[in-house]
Amino acid sequence: MNEAIFIARQDTLEQEILPAHWLAQYKLFGEESYTFQDKGIWKKLCMSSAAANDRDIHAEALEEMLTTFSAEQTGKWMLLVYGTDAAALEGLATMAAIAANGTAMGAIVDNALLMHAIANSETAMQAISRSQTAMQRVANNRGAMDAIGRSRIARDAVQASPYYNSYIKENDMAIAKLAVALANLESAGYSGMAGVAADSTAMTAVAASATAMGKIAAVDAALSKLAASTTAMDALYARKKKLNGGSASKSGKFIILEISASNAFNTSKYGYATLSDGSKPDWSDYLAKYAFFRQYPKYATYMLNDTDSDDYIYYFDIASP
Structure with missing residues (x-):
């Protein structure tokens, strides 16, 4: 029981x-x-x-x-x-x-x-x-x-x-x-x-x-x-995009990662970038990988390639990684 x-x-x-x-x-x-x-x-x-x-x-x-x-x-x-x-x-x-x-x-x-x-x-x-x-x-x-x-x-x-x-x-x-x-x-x-x-x-x-x-x-x-961090920059570079073509341009929010060696800077005739503070700094001495962003650590709102078709800008797209 x-x-x-x-x-x-x-x-x-x-x-x-x-x-x-x-x-x-x-x-x-x-x-x-x-x-x-x-x-x-x-x-x-x-x-x-x-x-x-x-x-x-x-x-x-x-x-x-x-x-x-x-x-x-x-x-x-x-x-x-x-x-x-x-x-x-x-x-x-x-x-x-x-x-x-x-x-x-x-x-x-x-x-x-x-x-x-x-x-x-x-x-x-x-x-x-x-x-x-x-x-x-x-x-x-x-x-x-x-x-x-x-x-x-x-x-x-x-x-x-x-x-x-x-x-x-x-x-x-x-x-x-x-x-x-x-x-x-x-x-x-x-x-x-x-x-x-x-x-x-x-x-x-x-x-x-x-x-x-x-x-x-x-x-x-x-x-x-x-x-200041190569680790951080490498992570962004792994997702880089390329702006190329004579006088190609793009607006948005970007981190510029690298600029082609012969990309001429001139705000009226060739290539340049407008940064978030409105400045358009001369990139002539900062074309190498990471050099421009390390010199000017701000995001770009506009990029213009120079007139040569073989020039380019590598960038990280903040809004669309």
């Missing part, structure tokens, strides 16, 4: 065990689980430390809190489940208020688990991206930028932020991590553009991404790091 199997009623379990049980059900059966279908249980799960401490669900829990629960509940929840210092969140209830508070944001960017959850929450990232204080804290924190890099939601929000130019674009660490992430690489191993430029794996991926190269090309300092 089989022994009877004892099945404990859920209401007899200890409070700490309940969320773990609900979490297991949700991870097994998703939205078909009773955990999700019973909105009372779902709310309790989202408010629990079990959900907050699980990397597979904590972003969903945060999103649920931010979108369906009261501001007061959200603030208390963040304080409870992430262990954020009470003083940091005192008087703060909404995500927008938290994002605008330097002390609170300082605590958030230093909390890897919370930053990961925020980076995967559209509601939270909208608040972050619209706050000057939050964007400044995020851009100057390596762990925070790694969390941003891992999440498409976060990358999109940061790039659309009105504070992108102020805090991301000219920040060497931030732009390096964003560019590497946009090239579908893990950004944690890179702390600046010099490291990206010196790494063949990173540069091969970055050179193949119009989005990543577009971010780098918009920063003269970042282009200078590429120009």
